[in-house]
Amino acid sequence: MRIPCPFCGERDAQEFVYRGDATPKRPDGEDGMFDYLYLRDNPAGPIREHWYHAQGCRTWIVVTRDTRTHLIEGATLVKEPPR
Amino acid sequence: MSRYSILSVIAHAFHGHRGWAPVWRDASPADGYDIVIVGGGGHGLATGYYLARVHGIRKIAVLEKGWIGGGNAGRNTTIIRSNYLLPGNEAFYEWSMKLWEGLEQELNYNAMVSQRGVLNLYHSDAQRDAFARRGNAMRLHGADAELLDRDAVRKIAPFLNFDSARFPIQGGLLQRRGGTARHDAVVWGYARAASALGVDIIQNCEVTGFERDASGAVTGVETTRGRIGAGKIGLAVAGNTSRVASLAGLRLPIESHVLQAFVSEGLKPVIPGVITFGAGHFYVSQSDKGGLVFGGDIDGYNSYAQRGNMPVVEDVCEGGMAIMPMIGRARLLRSWGGIADMSMDGSPIIDRTPVEGLYLNGGWCYGGFKATSASGWCFAHLLATGRPHETATAFRLDRFATGHLIDEKGQGAQPNLH
Numbered sequence: 200m201r202i203p204c205p206f207c208g209e210r211d212a213q214e215f216v217y218r219g220d221a222t223p224k225r226p227d228g229e230d231g232m233f234d235y236l237y238l239r240d241n242p243a244g245p246i247r248e249h250w251y252h253a254q255g256c257r258t259w260i261v262v263t264r265d266t267r268t269h270l271i272e273g274a275t276l277v278k279e280p281p282r
Numbered sequence: 283m284s285r286y287s288i289l290s291v292i293a294h295a296f297h298g299h300r301g302w303a304p305v306w307r308d309a310s311p312a313d314g315y316d317i318v319i320v321g322g323g324g325h326g327l328a329t330g331y332y333l334a335r336v337h338g339i340r341k342i343a344v345l346e347k348g349w350i351g352g353g354n355a356g357r358n359t360t361i362i363r364s365n366y367l368l369p370g371n372e373a374f375y376e377w378s379m380k381l382w383e384g385l386e387q388e389l390n391y392n393a394m395v396s397q398r399g400v401l402n403l404y405h406s407d408a409q410r411d412a413f414a415r416r417g418n419a420m421r422l423h424g425a426d427a428e429l430l431d432r433d434a435v436r437k438i439a440p441f442l443n444f445d446s447a448r449f450p451i452q453g454g455l456l457q458r459r460g461g462t463a464r465h466d467a468v469v470w471g472y473a474r475a476a477s478a479l480g481v482d483i484i485q486n487c488e489v490t491g492f493e494r495d496a497s498g499a500v501t502g503v504e505t506t507r508g509r510i511g512a513g514k515i516g517l518a519v520a521g522n523t524s525r526v527a528s529l530a531g532l533r534l535p536i537e538s539h540v541l542q543a544f545v546s547e548g549l550k551p552v553i554p555g556v557i558t559f560g561a562g563h564f565y566v567s568q569s570d571k572g573g574l575v576f577g578g579d580i581d582g583y584n585s586y587a588q589r590g591n592m593p594v595v596e597d598v599c600e601g602g603m604a605i606m607p608m609i610g611r612a613r614l615l616r617s618w619g620g621i622a623d624m625s626m627d628g629s630p631i632i633d634r635t636p637v638e639g640l641y642l643n644g645g646w647c648y649g650g651f652k653a654t655s656a657s658g659w660c661f662a663h664l665l666a667t668g669r670p671h672e673t674a675t676a677f678r679l680d681r682f683a684t685g686h687l688i689d690e691k692g693q694g695a696q697p698n699l700h
Contacts, residue, residue, distance in 0.1 A: 213593040237535040237682040241524035243586040
């Protein structure tokens with residue numbers, strides 16, 4: 200599996216650390232914290248997920264990937280770099 | 283069901299072995315059942331068997347979307363052991379080990395249960411202390427454990443890399459009653475025994491939805507072979523638990539991850555039992571056909587693909603070479619991937635769900651095979667009595683909300699680290 204890092208281009212997945220589904224958003228208070236920490240949609244199909252390019256640019260990115268085929272549609276930065 | 287024995291083998295030999303009856307009955311769905319089990323793997327079939335044998339329930343169906351034993355039951359590394367540390371786990375896995383020990387007589391089927399021992403190597407003083415603690419925990423639960431020093435390990439497995447400067451082998455924790463069983467014989471043994479007690483095993487029958495009444499309780503399943511009514515429904519579909527449970531509107535603390543396994547060409551007997559590397563993640567045993575069966579970590583990303591990627595292949599092979607350099611002489615025959623239900627604390631779930639009448643057995647992570655027997659026993663107990671079995675009271679679905687996690691590795695809510 201090769202991941203298209205927005206900074207570094209297409210790199211081997213071995214350079215990246217996986218975090219998981221990018222959809223859950225951390226709530227401000229306790230409400231929703233259980234859902235955020237533990238519950239997952241775990242889709243069989245396209246998923247947006249966080250990867251960290253640990254052995255590259257050390258940037259968090261969001262990769263869109265199909266869990267049934269491992270085909271990667273694209274990747275974006277979690278947030279725009281400072282200008 | 284005719285009973286298998288040495289005499290029946292000899293008798294059939296006189297007729298060129300042409301007279302054997304099918305091992306189990308390939309049933310067609312009836313209109314309704316008292317209990318429908320979704321998933322015809324080891325866990326589902328064991329559940330069906332114990333429901334009929336222990337609890338006397340007669341109208342039971344086990345539904346399988348493909349063929350029985352074609353999912354994770356056919357994709358594991360066949361290891362059985364009960365070397366767990368935490369109280370919520372150890373009593374359950376020891377119960378499973380006891381069931382394995384009597385399984386072949388119970389089912390009248392050769393499941394090739396082979397108690398050749400499971401040896402976990404340690405490579406540092408700290409790891410020895412941790413293993414001593416684990417061994418003591420096992421013994422307190424009635425399991426067997428022996429802490430071996432370096433010389434004792436050398437007697438069992440002289441071919442290990444004792445002189446490694448980086449990962450010197452200091453000893454190991456040995457469970458002699460651990461070992462391996464033949465995965466598809468386990469599936470067929472349970473299928474045969476369940477079928478003989480009247481359990482309908484229905485293949486090529488994928489569940490596509492749940493039928494609910496006005497109160498929200500399940501009353502049946504919609505399948506590719508039509509509607510099937512059910513008093514209670516038990517899910518035993520690990521790997522696809524989130525997908526099937528979502529048909530009933532449930533979101534679960536589970537991610538599906540791919541775990542790869544490997545087998546070498548057939549060799550003469552060389553590995554006594556199961557050996558695991560303590561400084562990396564690598565485990566190996568030798569099948570009765572002679573192939574070295576080995577594996578390591580999960581790939582670490584969500585997957586339903588039943589195949590993994592090269593970094594883990596490399597990592598597993600490096601682990602093998604580090605501990606057992608002779609393995610480099612063996613050629614790899616096959617590798618494959620299975621989809622593991624990785625729960626958020628690394629431990630399984632056997633519990634009711636918030637949906638009335640729907641029960642869940644899942645979250646087996648990469649350790650479901652060894653649990654096949656007790657998983658079936660405990661799930662059947664829950665389905666029949668409405669109460670958890672005494673060895674499975676900790677496997678609750680709500681433990682993630684209440685904080686009663688069973689985190690054997692102490693990794694936190696990050697499935698790919700368990």
